[in-house]
Amino acid sequence: MTPADLSLFIRSTATEVLEARALDASVLPEQVVVERPRNPEHGDYATNVALQVAKKVGMNPREFAQLLADALSSDSAIEVAEVAGPGFLNIRLAADAQGKIVADILDVGEQFGHSDAYAGRNVNLEFVSANPTGPIHLGGTRWAAVGDSLGRVLEASGAKVTREYYFNDHGRQINAFSESLECAALGKPTPENGYGGAYIQDIAQQVVEADPSVLDLEGEAMREAFRERGVELMFAHIKRSLHEFGTDFDVYFHENDLFDNGEVDKAVEKLKANGNLYSNEGAWWLKSSEYGDDKDRVVIKSDGDAAYIAGDIAYVANKFDRGYNLCIYMLGADHHGYINRLRAATAAMGYDAEGVEVLIGQMVNLVRDGEAVKMSKRAGTVITLDDLVEAIGVDGARYALIRSSVDSSLDIDLELWSSQSSDNPVYYVQYGHARLCSIARKAETLGVQASTEQLGLLEHEREGDLIRTLGEFPAVVKAAATLREPHRIARYAEELAGTFHRFYDSCQILPKQGEEATELHRARLALADATRQVLANALGLLGVSAPERM
Template sequence: MTPADLASTVLTAARAVFVTRGLDVSLLPETTAVERPRNPEHGDYASTLALQLGKKAGVAPRELALALAEELNSRPGVKSVEIAGPGFLNIRLDAAAAGVLARDVVLAGDAYGHTDRLTGQRINLEFVSANPTGPVHVGGVRWAAVGDALARLLRAAGAEVGTEYYFNDAGSQISRFARSLYASAKGEPVPEGGYGGAYIAEIATAVTEAAPDVLTLDAEPALEVFRVEGVQRMFAEIKQSLADFGVRFDTYFNEKDLHDRGELQEALDRLTEQGSVFTADGATWLRTSDFGDDKDRVLRKSDGDWTYFAADCAYYLDKRQRGFDRVVIMLGADHHGYIGRMKAMAACFGDDPERNLEILIGQLVSLVRDGEPVRMSKRAGTVVTLEDFVDALGVDATRYALARYSSDSPIDIDVDLWTRASRENPVYYVQYVAARTASVARQAAAVGLTRGEPDAMRADLLVQEKENDLLKALGEYPDTVARSAELREPHHVARLLEKIAGAYHRFYDEPACRILPRGDEPVGDGNRARLWLNDATRTVIANGLGLLGVSAPERM
């Protein structure tokens, strides 16, 4: 019995109690959930449904819990139900009901863990969005790993997700980038406020090779060549490095398109209709202070130029007009001040900023080797890049390491730890279980051990403590996936995978839980049942690693 099955059983029992007692069944929720108690001695699962419904139904929660317990005790698969405190239900499953989870997981395969918790939501998820003025640096690397994992999680929870990279190909930073390329091509020093690093020289050389006459042009047309050609090459490189990292976006959105299509004016017109625009000192302003911002914001300067904030407004409106009901933007640690103005901007459009816009802030990441920070890239010169991470750790370890921690916490990634082939290395610890379960399956096939028909599985034979612990951990997976998606926190999946890995190792090492028959021992139902459990573990580990964008090797 999966947690979802048990939750459904609890809800069905509650409906029976309400009908029997003449209570208002409209008070019953459409869905409910069961959770693992912190103390395993309290049972296999716990429900707070009686606490949630008691007062609403005019019944003391403990009294309702007693009625629910009596009803649940008559349900197949439920061994016992105990009441704790003011109305908690602590539920124990019989061995067969608990063990059948292994079969259900294997039969569900890739779909195990997928839920409909977020079905109906259309989410636009923007992450990385680094300016095309250099390689993806350390902050972008974190969002690449976390953002891609979050997109996978949201889809697994039933949401419709569009991933997006905002390609800033307009503005002063691009101008500085073009001047830097131009200076490098002429053998001149980096201009003030410009960009250095070997990559600038590489791109400048590529531009001059593609346009051999560029240095014979006057400065302005030459700079335009370096801007167009340089940005194109830099962004192609960014896209390729992200693709090599396993991250591909549904949409690459050019800021320049907003200007070319007149969308900034369209946004201004919409905001004007909403009554939030005013003029002062020759400039056009948005009255964001009406919605909690610390000051009003300029949309168009007195010289007629649009501000960056105007482009932000137009881009938000564009996403909403494409049908996304929730816009999620992932930003770096230096963007905390961005939240207030963006929330206020959404309100100025007439949206609900708490429902339609969500901004996630990621904290700093440091790459550490031999106890000392890796401070700069050989190629970028001033920052640590995506390529530096991958060169140091590999794709799998980098993605896992960055997704394993809450994104609102600063982290140090220790190269020595994350490249070590030992249980101290979390990704190795989890991937080793993926490989070990695959190895066991191969060995089983070699000795003629198969799982047999699903209906013939003897789930009631999975009675050992280590088997039960592993089953409980596997049963937590669907709720963890849904909760991680709702909280926007992929690290919960990684931590559960490590818990499952530990439970599997203890199961595997327990003599009473031996999967393969010894010597000439005949294959028995217990061997088959434990092979189902082995393969269920492989399924969940592979599914969870897949959500993090990490491989589940069959051999290590």
Template sequence: MTPAKLSEVVLAAARAVFAARGLDSSLLPASISVERPRNPEHGDYASTIAMQVAKRAGVPPRELAQALVEELGQAPGVRSVEIAGPGFLNIRLDAAAAGELARLVVESGESYGKSDKLAKQKINLEFVSANPTGPVHIGGVRWAAVGDALARLLRAAGAEVGTEYYFNDAGSQIDRFANSLLAAAKGDPAPDDGYGGAYIAEIAQTVIQEHQDILKLNEAEAREEFRRYGVDLMFAEIKKSLTDFGVHFDTYFNEKDLHDRGALGHALDRLTAQGHTYERDGAVWLRTTDFGDDKDRVLRKSDGDWTYFAADCAYYLDKRERGFDRVVIMLGADHHGYIGRMKAMSACFGDDPAVNLEILIGQLVNLVRDGAPVRMSKRAGTVVTLEDLVDAIGVDASRYALARYSSDSPIDIDVELWTSAKSENPVYYVQYVAARTASIARNAAESGHARGTAADFRPELLHLDRELELLKTLAEFPAAVESAAELREPHRVARYLEEVATAYHRFYDNKIDGKIQRILPAGDEEFTETHRARLWLNEATRTVISNGLSLLGVSAPERM
């Protein structure tokens, strides 16, 4: 029985008690939750429903709790219920009800953990969006891992999600990039405000090889050609590195398109119609201070040029007009000041910033080797790139390490730790369970010990403490996925998987009177129905580990 199912059973019991006592059932919540007690001796699950509603119902909490004990005692799958303290309900399930969870997980397969919790939400999720002036640096890699995991989580919770990379191919940074390519092609040093690193020279040489007469053009024409071809080459490289990292976007959106199709003018018209623009000193301003910004923002400068903020406004409006209810943007640690103006801009369009716009800020990442931060890339020169991280620890470890911590916390990724084949390495610790469960399933098949059909499974045989503890841990997976999606915190799934791994290792090594309680018989031992039941639990564990790792974009190996 899952916590969600038990919650329904408890709520049904509460409704029955209210009906029997002539109490107003509308005083009960629409849904409740049950929690696992910290001390297993207090039961399998606990509920505070009696204390939540007793005062409103005009009944002492313990009196209401006693009525619930009597009602729940008749519920299928509930072995016992006890009252603790002022009205806590400590609930124990019978072994068959607990063990049924293994059948549910195995039969659900890849769908176990999915729900319709966010079914009515249409979310645009923008992340990475690094300028095409260089390789993706380690800060952007964090958003690649976290953003992709979050997209998977939101979809698993039922939301309709469009992932998006905003391709900034207009503006002064692109000008500096083009100037840097032209300088490298001529053999000149990089401009003072330009970009260095071996990748600039590589791209410049590629452009020359493909367009051999480019340096015969006048400087302005040559610069424009280097801009056009160089940006295409750099962005193709960015897309390939992200694809190799397992990150795929539904949409790559070009900023230049906003300018070319008049989207900035359209946004200005909408904001003017809402009454939030004004002119001063020949420029057009947006009155964002009406909605909490620290100052008003210029949309169009006195010389007629658009500002970056005007493009931000147009891009936000474009997303909303494409039908997305919520726009989620992931930004780096240096963008805190961006939040106020964007929230105010959303309000200027007539939206509710608390509903329609969400901005997530990620903190810095350091790659550490031999106790010291790695400061520079051999290729990029000034930053550590996605390729540097993958070369150091691999794709799986990189994705897991970046998704394992709350995004608002800085992290150090230690090369020695994340490449070690030890339990201290979190991704190894979890993937080892994936491999071990697969190995046991193979061994069972090779020795003729089939897990059998659902009709062959006897859940009541999973009654040992460590079997029950593993079952309870597996039962929490759907709730872990839902909370990680709702709170935008993929690290909750990683930490949960480590709890599953711990529970599985304890189950695997379980001893009673010095004898290991094996999943498969050893030597000439007879294959029993208990072994068969444990094979179902083994397969349920692999299912949860595989599903959870998949949500993080990490593989669940069958061998290690």
């Protein structure tokens, strides 16, 4: 019986208790909260539902808790239900009921932890979206890991997810990139506010090698040639780096298309028509302050050029018109102002602003020997995705970036994350999975097969800890999806690995040499198999490999 099953069981039993006394059962919460007590001596699970509802129906909380405890204890799945304090209820499951978690995991396999909580949600998940003016930096790399993992978690929760990369190929930064390539090809110094680094030299050289006649062009013709071919080469590098990092996108959306296809003009005309755009001092302003923004925003400047927000407005309209009902933007630390701005633009265009979410990610720093690592070999001024992967590998990089909340800045100790020790979180979790695979191989060699027939034999304290930890996985996945926090999966994986290692140290899973396999051995092997499955499921949601050998 998982915590979710127990929650439903407690609610249905509480309903029966109240209705039997002609009391209003509608006061019960939709979901009864079930938690593991800090002190395991208090039981396997605890709930405060009696404290929540007793006074609403004119009862003393301890009195109601006792009635509920008596009713629960009459079921064979409950070994003990006891009242504690002012009305808490401590519950210990019967071994058979607790062991059913193991059977359920082995029955559904890779689907354990999945749900339909987000069924019907068509999600556009936009992340990374770095300008194609250089390699992916650490901030974008964090989103590459976290965004991909969040997509996996939402899909496991029943959502249809489109991973989208917004290709910012319109505006000042692209012009600076093109000019930098041109100067590099001509042997001129990097222009002011331009881009440096060895990668600029590399791309400029590739453009010239592919078409030497580009150097015969003049003025805007040369600049446009370097822009078109240089951006194409840079973006090919970005795509390759992301793919090797385990992050691929379903849609690569070009900002330029919004202008070329007339969608920006269409959005502006719609805002004029619905009265949410007004003229002032020769410019056109969005009434964004009426929709929660801190001020109105210029959409069309006095010189007739579109302001940056014009593309944002057209882009969010494009997403809703494509049928998405949840649009998640994952942006960098300097984009806090975008939250109210995007939601205001969405509402002004007539769409549901509740369907827009903006997640802000904080900075990432690399540390080696206690000192900050500040410079890339190739990019010159920033540390890149490629640098991080070279230092600690894809699995280490993804796990390190995902396991902490994006709300906080992150320091990655390169020595720690490249080490093969239990201090390295990803190594610790992967080693747990590899050890479980080793047990399975050894069991096959010994001819011992797992069995779920006698799971009630799993009565050891460490067995109970492990089973209860396994049972929490669906709730962890649900919370990760609801709160947009895939780091919960990583922290859970570490807890599960630690709980397994303690179980392994205390309980003999396979028979010793010369011993016959017993039902207890077979039940423990089933528990080990279930643990291996859940660890693999958790690592899969992180996009991290689950090695069979290490």
